[in-house]
Structure formats: C-alpha cells, structure tokens
Amino acid sequence: MTGWIEAATGLDRIEAAARRRLARLVPVTLDRGTALFHPGEAAKGFIVVLAGRIEVFLTGPSGRDILLYSVEAGGSCVQTTLGLLGGEDYTGEAVAATEVRAVLIPRADFLALMDTSPAFRGFVFTAFAERMQGMLHLLERVAFQRVESRLAAALLDRAEAGEVRATHQELATAIGSAREVVSRRLDAFARSGLVATERGSVILRDSTALARLAAVQD
Structure with missing residues (x-):
C-alpha cells in the first residue's frame, strides 16, 4: 500500500519508481518518550514523520540540555541527513515528545533515492534548508x-x-x-x-x- 506516501508532506508527487521502492516500507508507531538515537550512534536511516513530534536535544559539557529543534510531519532531522550523507555520528539525542507515527527509510534506500529520484532529493533538501533556517533562528534568539x-x-x-x-x-x-x-x-x-x-x-x-x-x- 502507498497510503503513507500520500500522507507524507512533500512526497505525494514522487516518481513511480521511487514510489514503488518506498511502498515496501511499513509505518510504525512510537510511544511518547521513545529514544530514536543517542550521541555517538551512526544514522541507520531517514525518518519520515507522518504524525506527532520528535524533539532533538544537545547536551553540553555541564550536563545542561538545549532543544535544538522539533521534527513534525513534513519536517526532517538535520543530524540524520548529515549522518547519512556525510557519515558523521549523532551528536544529539532524539526523543518522541508525543506518540509518533513514522517510516524509517533504510540507509541504502535513502542513498539510492538521492541518486535516482529528483523529487525525493528535492524533498530532502527543502526540508533540510527549512530546518537549518530554524536552527539559525534558535542561535539568534539564544545569543540576542x-x-x-x-x-x-x-x-x-x-x-x-x-x-x-x-x-x-x-x-x-x-x-x-x-x-x-x-x-x-x-x-x-x-x-x-x-x-x-x-x-x-x-x-x-x-x-x-x-x-x-x-x-x-x-
């Protein structure tokens, strides 16, 4: 079934071949409080949030946390994108702030789609740019x-x-x-x-x- 693809903001116009590849993936439901990744772990795949909210935190040397950003339907996780494309391990921690319905696109599928699907590539980079803009606003608020x-x-x-x-x-x-x-x-x-x-x-x-x-x- 491709129902989740139609529900995913930004993926509804993806090419037929990419759609077939994604249609094999099954959405999962994560309970509130579920940890999705921790510092030092490698990115295993790209998460598409269909409903709910994931929060990504960074912990400083003093042990104090700061909320870097939230990922909701149609959004993306900057750290995951950087990890998949650049091979960097996570430096933050992600936790489901509410019950979350999401799909994990495995690393191999993500990289293949980035190479072969302009629509998927546009989806990833558009969400990445929006998230980076949000982080710049956070930096501005904290600093000024x-x-x-x-x-x-x-x-x-x-x-x-x-x-x-x-x-x-x-x-x-x-x-x-x-x-x-x-x-x-x-x-x-x-x-x-x-x-x-x-x-x-x-x-x-x-x-x-x-x-x-x-x-x-x-």
Whole structure:
C-alpha cells in the first residue's frame, strides 16, 4: 500500500519508481518518550514523520540540555541527513515528545533515492534548508534575545487552552537556559499577573502582555 506516501508532506508527487521502492516500507508507531538515537550512534536511516513530534536535544559539557529543534510531519532531522550523507555520528539525542507515527527509510534506500529520484532529493533538501533556517533562528534568539522574551515565546507556543503542561526543566531546555533561571522568571511573571504556576503546569493569565514581551529584542 502507498497510503503513507500520500500522507507524507512533500512526497505525494514522487516518481513511480521511487514510489514503488518506498511502498515496501511499513509505518510504525512510537510511544511518547521513545529514544530514536543517542550521541555517538551512526544514522541507520531517514525518518519520515507522518504524525506527532520528535524533539532533538544537545547536551553540553555541564550536563545542561538545549532543544535544538522539533521534527513534525513534513519536517526532517538535520543530524540524520548529515549522518547519512556525510557519515558523521549523532551528536544529539532524539526523543518522541508525543506518540509518533513514522517510516524509517533504510540507509541504502535513502542513498539510492538521492541518486535516482529528483523529487525525493528535492524533498530532502527543502526540508533540510527549512530546518537549518530554524536552527539559525534558535542561535539568534539564544545569543540576542533576553531570557524573559524567550520564555514568554515558549509559553505562548506550547499553550493549549491557556495552559502549558511542562516542568521548569523542560521549559529551560526549550529556551536554552537553566532551570533555576526559568523558575525565577516564572515567579516574576506570576507576581506581575502574567501567569499562574502549578506543579507541572503554567496557566497563562495575560497572553497579550506575554506576546508583547516575546516580541522584545535586545
């Protein structure tokens, strides 16, 4: 069946020969929290995310994590692409942030499709370029944007029905800061009436003010 190919953003117009090659692959479902790769491992294949979200982290010498990027439907993993094309081992770790439905294209098939399928090649490089642009934006935010602004943006981005279900450590990882710093900033937000904090969650009280804060650049 080729149903998953039709559902994969960017692959629906792939050539017939490439489609036949991909049609042999079967989607899998990964539970939330499943680790897809660890630092030092070699890339075994190219993951096409059909539903859900994978998060890729980098751990510094101090043991502090930073969220490099998320991979959702239609996105790609920069580290995997570099590993398959350049032979580099992973330097980060990928974890399923939600239940994920995905297809793994084995290394041999990936390289063959890169050689023979212009549509597949375009899919890979377009997603790669978009992901690299996102990483440049992350670098810009960490280097030039205040912690308060990054935290406000992260809260707005993660909120569902006005609530963010995340620990202070998870928020710190998302914005490239330390848990203690995030805790202090959230306390300040709460005193100002922007949020209310509960164990494992943050309730947004003034999204308009948070949006203004998120837009502030140093």
